[in-house]
Amino acid sequence: MKIKKLIVDSLQEAVEEVRALYGSEAIILSTRVVKRNIVPFLPFPKSSKLEITVGIPDREDFTTEFKKEETLYQEISNLKENLKEVMEIVKRQRVEKEEVSKEDLESEFSIRALYLMNKLINKGVAKEIAQKIVESSCGYDFELKRLDLKGENIEALIEGFSKGIRIVENFPEEGFVIVALLGPTGVGKTTTIAKLAYMLKRQGKRVGLITIDSYRVGAVEQLRTYANIMELPFRVADTPLKLRECVGELSFLDLVLVDTGGRNQYDEIRVKELSHFFTKLPTLRTYIALGANTEERVQYEVIKSFGSVADPSGLVFTKLDETNYFGTAINVAYRTQLPILCFTTGQRVPEDIVMANYEYLAKIFLEVV
Ligand SMILES: Nc1nc2c(ncn2[C@@H]2O[C@H](COP(=O)(O)OP(=O)(O)OP(=O)(O)O)[C@@H](O)[C@H]2O)c(=O)[nH]1
Ligand SMILES: [Mg+2]
Structure with missing residues (x-):
């Protein structure tokens, strides 16, 4: 100066x-x-x-002053960024505390593992099941002194689901099989049959369609329309005997898909009628269709009721698009240990269907589908 x-x-x-x-x-x-x-x-x-x-x-004094000011701004902006990050962590921990409880936070899992558990819980997976799924993809971290995920979130969920949830691996099996969908009214059985038929036909399988739903007005026409569009053999069987005859006629194919009329799971008599249709069919596989948007308690009742018709080979979860709490499907599959065949995700035939796989499950919970 x-x-x-x-x-x-x-x-x-x-x-x-x-x-x-x-x-x-x-x-x-x-x-x-x-x-x-x-x-x-x-x-x-x-x-x-x-x-x-x-x-x-002097000129230099200005430059120094200016630089000082610039550095100050930079530091303030860095501080702001750091504060934002801290707020994020605090917010996350707060959410975790609310849903996983204080004891859990203080216990055996890392923040990352708890975060993943919450991803499941937020979508309706029961807390103890979310814990089991995440736990099975964790290892003990000696630095953290906690159980931590062995890989990234997606890998951890794929591993966790593959240990706790069963999926149908070999669909369709080799040789002639009869695949029937059972379930409550309007759950999406006929639509799902059409989607499956299209997918199988594209795989080069020879598929036939049979409906035993002569009860609901328009039901036969609904499936016949799909059969016509896809140019598939189609039969209507209104009695158990007729069903066996139709199956016999179509046994030169790789498989037949059998559509059933929806029934109220509490109506024992009507559910029992179905049992008569499905006796004496040696290669029968029945899948129970459950609306993912249906209350979980009711889903168990549906399984109990339709499971009495024939030993179920697995589950089909429909209408995943109509709920944000499809975690209940995980609870049901985990607790019953019945394998999942597929998920349906909308009304469009043939597009809106996903054959069950662990990667898809992991992605829908991480919202990266
Ligand atoms: N949003 C949504 N709608 C679906 C899905 N699957 C089927 N639907 C719709 O649900 C309604 C009933 O479908 P259907 O396939 O006729 O149901 P169903 O179980 O055969 O019905 P019943 O034979 O009367 O018992 C239709 O409007 C379908 O378009 C799905 O995954 N998501
Ligand atoms: Mg139907």
Whole structure:
């Protein structure tokens, strides 16, 4: 900084002169009153003047100041970012505390593992099942002194699901099989049969369709329409005997899909009628169709009721698109240990169907489908 001295009449004049001479960055460091000769070389008379000391900052001073300011802004912005991250962690922990409880947080699982558990719980998986699924993909981390995920979230869920949930692996099996869908009214049986038929036909399988639903008006026409569009053999069987005859006629195919009329699971008599249809069919596989949007307690009742018709080979979960809590499907599959055949995800035939697989399950819970 350079120092200059000026003699002026007043402070007002000082300010103006300093600005004019040295610019707005110059600063007045001090002022003092001094006596000056009015006529040069004569000691008298004298007048009072103001001597001011001006500081003029060097160019480098500005640059340094500017840099200091810039660094300060940078630091503030870094702090803001850090604060945001801390808030995120606190928020996450708060959610975890609410759903996993304080004891859990203090116990054996890492934050990452708890986070994944919450992903399941938030979508309706029961807490103890979510814990078992995540636990089976964890290992003990000696640094954290907690159970931690062995891989990334997606790998962990795939592994966890593959240990707790069964899926139908070999569909369709080799040789002639009869595949029937049973379940409550309107759950999506006929639509699912059409979707499966299309998928199997595309795989090169020879598929036939049979309906035993002569009860509901329009039911026969509904399946016949799909059969016509896909150019598949189609039969209507209104009695158990007729069903066996139709199966016999179509036994040259790889498989037949049998559509049944929806029945109220609490109507024992109507459910029992189905049993008569499905006796004496040696290669019969029955799958129970459950609406993923149906209350979990009711899903067990449906399985109990239709499971009495024939030993179920597995489950079909329909209408996954109509609920955010499809975790109940995981609970049902985990607790019954019945394998899942497929999920349906909308009304479109043939598109809206996904054959059960662990990667799909992991993705829908992580919302990356
Ligand atoms: N959103 C949604 N709707 C579906 C799905 N599957 C079927 N549906 C619809 O549900 C309704 C009933 O479907 P169906 O296939 O006739 O049901 P069903 O079980 O055969 O019915 P019943 O034979 O009367 O017992 C139709 O409007 C379908 O389009 C699905 O995955 N998601
Ligand atoms: Mg139907």
